Amino acid sequence: MNQIDAARNHDRSALALLPGRRAVIGALLLAGLCTGTLAHADAATDAWPNKPVRLVVPFPASGATDLISRVIAQRVSQELGQQFVVDNKPGAGGTIGAAEAVKAAPDGYTLLFTTSSTHAISPHLMPRLSYKVDQDFTPIAHMADAASVLLVTPSLPVKNVQELIAYAKANPGRLNYASSGNGTIVHLNALEFAARAGVKLTHVPYKGTAQSITDLAAGQVHLLFDSIPTGMPHVASGRLKALAVTSLQRSALAPDLPTIAESGLPGYSSVTWFGVYGPAGMKPELVAKVNAAFNKAVQNPEVASALAKLGAEPAKAGTPAQFQAMVKADGARWARIIKDNNITLD
Incomplete structure (x- = not known):
């Protein structure tokens, strides 16, 4: 083989290696890009929050x-x-x-x-x-x-949840409850209570629980699941009676009130x-x-x-x-x- 043929063979070998070299170089570049991207993402996480x-x-x-x-x-x-x-x-x-x-x-x-x-x-x-x-x-x-608090009108002759359930069973269909509208948590709380207690209660929806307080105090509606801050002042004034709270554990906001779960409906929690x-x-x-x-x-x-x-x-x-x-x-x-x-x- 003369020098010219040897040079040609060397060039062919070099050209044959080019695709492999390109692949290796491409992989290295991609790895670099990925590493840079990950580093940028880590930096962004580390810097959070660096603006409002x-x-x-x-x-x-x-x-x-x-x-x-x-x-x-x-x-x-x-x-x-x-x-x-x-x-x-x-x-x-x-x-x-x-x-x-x-x-x-x-x-x-x-x-x-x-x-x-x-x-x-x-x-x-x-x-x-x-x-x-x-x-x-x-x-x-x-x-x-x-949590919510279960409120009742003062004229209702019950002192606790068990007495309320007994009264509702003895007077089927006579008790109603207020809510702040269909599908609200107030409405759902009452439905779950009635289902667990096995009693029938009539729904009276209002545009807000605040509007129902006057009717509850007057005895036009009998029950209401209200928030503790808005309901308890009416209990303190004697306008309403509080029977229990809806949380699974007693609330630090009304520690003297039992839970519904411990008052005869185990597992009730909302x-x-x-x-x-x-x-x-x-x-x-x-x-x-x-x-x-x-x-x-x-x-x-x-x-x-x-x-x-x-x-x-x-x-x-x-x-x-x-x-x-x-x-x-x-x-x-x-x-x-x-x-x-x-x-x-x-």
């Missing part, structure tokens, strides 16, 4: 959810040194604001502060919602619970829960960081004291998975009550 965070509240300003969210958001802001801005987007039982939060980027800078209404009740009352609670959100943290969600697709590391920040804030004694004035108690610090499981169980329970009673919205 929008906290969507799907209920009106000055309402219970709004006030509770502001107490917690203020503490998170103090802890992290970054502003958390409450953005009220009310309407349709909270579903309008919830649907808006779904559209945000999953970067931790738009979060949703919401309640049982949007994620455990409305999905079973509004089957055509634009969002799916198990697909379109990232559960982050369970923040607080608000609270309005409050929690934080993000849009679907948030990275686990970011979720863990947001979860830790909100858990720390709500365990602060000053926050707990402020929440108590609003009728809520801090939830125990938990993981996103625990929060998701709680919401799923709560939704299944209300789905059953709604289906069994053929509840529809007005």
